[in-house]
Amino acid sequence: GESVGLHLPTLSVQEGDNSIINCAYSNSASDYFIWYKQESGKGPQFIIDIRSNMDKRQGQRVTVLLNKTVKHLSLQIAATQPGDSAVYFCAVHTGGFKTIFGAGTRLFVKA
Amino acid sequence: NAGVTQTPKFQVLKTGQSMTLQCAQDMNHNSMYWYRQDPGMGLRLIYYSASEGTTDKGEVPNGYNVSRLNKREFSLRLESAAPSQTSVYFCASIPWGGGENTEAFFGQGTRLTVV
Numbered sequence: 001g002e003s004v005g006l007h008l009p010t011l012s013v014q015e016g017d018n019s020i021i022n023c024a025y026s027n028s029a030s031d032y033f034i035w036y037k038q039e040s041g042k043g044p045q046f047i048i049d050i051r052s053n054m055d056k057r058q059g060q061r062v063t064v065l066l067n068k069t070v071k072h073l074s075l076q077i078a079a080t081q082p083g084d085s086a087v088y089f090c091a092v093h094t095g096g097f098k099t100i101f102g103a104g105t106r107l108f109v110k111a
Numbered sequence: 112n113a114g115v116t117q118t119p120k121f122q123v124l125k126t127g128q129s130m131t132l133q134c135a136q137d138m139n140h141n142s143m144y145w146y147r148q149d150p151g152m153g154l155r156l157i158y159y160s161a162s163e164g165t166t167d168k169g170e171v172p173n174g175y176n177v178s179r180l181n182k183r184e185f186s187l188r189l190e191s192a193a194p195s196q197t198s199v200y201f202c203a204s205i206p207w208g209g210g211e212n213t214e215a216f217f218g219q220g221t222r223l224t225v226v
Contacts (some may be wrong), residue, residue: 009151034214043115043201043217044154089153091215097142097161098169099205099215101153 012108019077021105023090028071032093035064035075038104039086047075047088077107085109113137117202117218124192124225132187132221134202142205143185144169144215145177147198154201160185192225199223 013019025033031052036044050057050064050073057064063076077084087104094100118133136143141162146154146169156169160179174196176188189196199222203215 032213036215041220043203043219044215045217046214049214093213097159097167097205098156099144100156100170101146103151103153 009103010106010108012110013080015082015109015111016079019075019080019084019107019109021075021077021088021090021107023073023075023102025071025073025090025092027092027094028068030071030092030094033064033066033073034091034093034099035062036089036091036101037084037086038089044089080107080109082109082111115202115204115216115218117200117221119221120219121222122224124189124223126193126225128192129188129190130192131189132200132202132223133184134186134218135184136202136204136216137183138204138206138216139182140204140206140216141182143179144203144205145175145185145187146201146203147171147196148201148220149198157187157200189223192223194225197223197225 034049035047037047038044048059048064050066055066061078066073087106089104090102091099115136144159145157148154155171158177160166163182166177178186199220201220202218205215
């Protein structure tokens, strides 16, 4: 079945540095990938998405990179701010209506 | 617009009790989902409803039932609660139907404790 993994459960970065959060997936038929941010006590919120026909997509301070060859995607946050502290999930869609979430990476931003 | 609204926000049940978690969305989305989130784990899909009138099992459906009452509402029922069902439950909706944007919109969650 589908599985989605994250390389690091916790990431600590200095304010102003760039953050990179990684995610591996197993199903080569996956066609849509989403990053969500979850702040304490809240539901996940959409950050950025990418489709399988792309390898890079940029948003405001965030970039998602997709490497289909090794089934890996990453979320890059530029100039990390204290407000970026949260748990970040990658989610993978593989046809149909199911979206599978990874375990999450907790990002700590040190002032 | 309220988005996705879940009730209740908190609930404590005794083992064997039943309850229904309510979810409503006002975005006219076709698909609705129930996830559970346990500590140290990602969101696991319990059940989903691709459209009004249909429901399907997700990754962890045992011990749960769902009802897609209408396009707006999708409820999750625990018939006989067990301590293993202690978790935070999230409802989500997705537009689907084509187009660029298929992100999920989540409710605030229901924190359920079964003692």
